[in-house]
Amino acid sequence: MAEYSKIAKGHFTSTGFAKAINLPFQPDYVEFINYTVANSAVASQNIARGFWDVSMGQGFAVIEGYNATPALIFDTVTTNGISSFSAGISLQYGAVVQHGGSPVSDFSISKASPAVVTTVGNHGLQTGDVIVFQNLAETSTTGMNQIAGIPFMITRTAATTFTINWDTSGSNYTAFNTATSTGNIGSYKKVLFPNIYFPGEIVVSAVTTGTTTTISTASQHNYVVGQEVGFRIPGVWGTTQLNELPNNTIPGSPIYGYVISVTDAQNFVVNINSTGFTAFNVNQPFVSAVGLTFPQVIAAGDVNTGGVQISSGSPLYPSPQFSFATLNDSSTINGPAIQGAFVNNTRQGFIIGAGAGTVLTTGSLVGAAGNVIYWRAFLSDLAVN
Numbered sequence: 001m002a003e004y005s006k007i008a009k010g011h012f013t014s015t016g017f018a019k020a021i022n023l024p025f026q027p028d029y030v031e032f033i034n035y036t037v038a039n040s041a042v043a044s045q046n047i048a049r050g051f052w053d054v055s056m057g058q059g060f061a062v063i064e065g066y067n068a069t070p071a072l073i074f075d076t077v078t079t080n081g082i083s084s085f086s087a088g089i090s091l092q093y094g095a096v097v098q099h100g101g102s103p104v105s106d107f108s109i110s111k112a113s114p115a116v117v118t119t120v121g122n123h124g125l126q127t128g129d130v131i132v133f134q135n136l137a138e139t140s141t142t143g144m145n146q147i148a149g150i151p152f153m154i155t156r157t158a159a160t161t162f163t164i165n166w167d168t169s170g171s172n173y174t175a176f177n178t179a180t181s182t183g184n185i186g187s188y189k190k191v192l193f194p195n196i197y198f199p200g201e202i203v204v205s206a207v208t209t210g211t212t213t214t215i216s217t218a219s220q221h222n223y224v225v226g227q228e229v230g231f232r233i234p235g236v237w238g239t240t241q242l243n244e245l246p247n248n249t250i251p252g253s254p255i256y257g258y259v260i261s262v263t264d265a266q267n268f269v270v271n272i273n274s275t276g277f278t279a280f281n282v283n284q285p286f287v288s289a290v291g292l293t294f295p296q297v298i299a300a301g302d303v304n305t306g307g308v309q310i311s312s313g314s315p316l317y318p319s320p321q322f323s324f325a326t327l328n329d330s331s332t333i334n335g336p337a338i339q340g341a342f343v344n345n346t347r348q349g350f351i352i353g354a355g356a357g358t359v360l361t362t363g364s365l366v367g368a369a370g371n372v373i374y375w376r377a378f379l380s381d382l383a384v385n
Contacts, residue, residue: 006379011035016354016369017126018080020193023349026084027377028054030350036371037065044070045363050352052082055383059083059353065360077365080355086348087193093132094190097123099178107188108177109136109144113167114155120179122159124354128265129154130194130219135185142174143181145289146282150203151191153219153266165205165218165266170283195222195345204231204295205266207239207280212260213272215297220265227259228300229270236288237295238281242272244300256300350377 006025014034033049040046047065056062061081067073097104097119104121117123125131130151136144152164178186206216215221223229230244244254257270284292352366352373367373 005381007376009374009376011372011374014367014369014371014373015126016364016366017124018351018353019366019373020085020351021349021375021377022347023377025379026086026348027350027379028084028383029378029380030082030084030352030375032352032373032375034367034371035374037367042066042070044068045360047357047360047363047365047367048072050077050082050365054084059355061355061365063357063360063363063365065357065363067359073359075357075359077353077355077357080353081365082350082352084348084350085193087196087346091194091196092192094192096187096189098187099181099184106177106179107186108179109133109168109175111169111173111175113169114163115147115166115168116157117154117162117164119160123162125154125156125162125190127154127156128220130191131188132191133186133188135187136176137185138174138176138181140182142286144168144173144176145286146173146284146292148289150294151194151219165216167206167282172283172285174286193347195220197345201296201298204233204237204280204297205282207242207274209239209274209277209279211273211275213242213257213270213274214263215268215270217266217297221268221297222265223259223262223268223299225259225262228256229259230254230256230298230300231296232298233295234293236281236284236292238278239274239295241277242274254300 006027008023008025008027010021012019012021030052031050034047037046037048044066045068047063050061050063052061059079059081061077063075063077064072065075095101097107099106102121104119104123106120107123108118110116110118130153132151133144133148136148138144147164147166147168150166152166154162154164156162176186178184200222202221203218204215205218208214231242233240233243242257244256246252257272259268260271261269263269280295352375354364354366356363356365
């Protein structure tokens with residue numbers, strides 16, 4: 001092995017969707033084996049293992065799997081294969097989903113709490129993915145432009161439906177459909193690498209007042225118990241008493257709350273007694289949608305409590321984690337940090353996609369949900385072509 005070559009290995013349980021692996025380098029060669037397939041009876045269309053070299057191009061792979069006979073054959077993947085990635089300091093987006101597109105040719109958004117998005121065609125999203133809508137005007141005076149521009153974590157309910165954590169049942173919202181909207185406008189796109197910084201700034205979707213205050217968010221908040229947070233809530237949204245400034249008791253001193261419990265990835269409770277505060281209002285008028293400033297909750301400071309307790313055999317301060325859905329399920333490549341601190345989450349690594357082969361057309365590179373995948377990734381010193 002040359003001096004600067006790098007090797008990493010690991011395993012994961014497939015969800016049936018593309019899997020991103022964070023590494024301290026961008027590999028130029030990746031290989032994997034589906035242990036579940038290898039340890040099971042031979043079945044048509046099962047992909048047993050795969051290989052990728054950066055020279056093939058991003059999203060390609062060579063695979064080995066079973067055809068209809070079934071016989072073990074080699075095949076290639078040309079779309080949604082294996083690729084490397086580097087998430088920089090700005091957000092990167094996937095393809096725009098809109099009227100006439102593929103595999104989703106149209107979508108609609110219901111008046112409901114939470115709002116339900118129905119797609120014409122398989123949306124390919126999974127719980128924890130983040131999307132952003134644009135141009136949600138059903139007509140020149142109706143629609144859902146009030147939610148355009150908000151990063152939403154989706155909750156998958158079926159291959160053609162998902163929900164977003166927002167109440168669109170109010171009188172100022174009109175059910176939206178790209179197929180019937182004026183000019184067939186309306187689109188959404190996936191945020192490929194969300195949480196570039198975390199805990200980050202998060203849009204508030206609901207506030208429940210009381211002796212403590214429950215906050216719901218449009219995307220993953222990534223907060224931990226003990227987290228210090230502040231609020232930025234413009235007057236039209238109602239609950240301005242939560243705002244950091246002004247502090248009428250100590251002029252110039254911001255008002256912060258502390259997270260006392262975390263319900264899930266999009267709900268948490270702070271220790272602020274909000275009894276009697278103005279009600280939160282998401283029923284914003286359509287005419288005010290353009291230029292609307294969204295309510296936010298933000299992490300305060302760069303050193304917060306909430307660190308993992310030190311125990312025998314554990315690191316003093318483990319690498320901070322971020323959550324795609326309901327669990328802190330993905331470590332960063334950063335060095336030691338206190339859990340709950342504001343962290344730069346720039347990251348890199350590789351993705352095993354859910355693409356099929358040119359012959360094994362119904363197989364999936366990443367396998368079926370529950371399959372155990374073992375992988376190795378390499379970065380070479382020298383490429384001799």
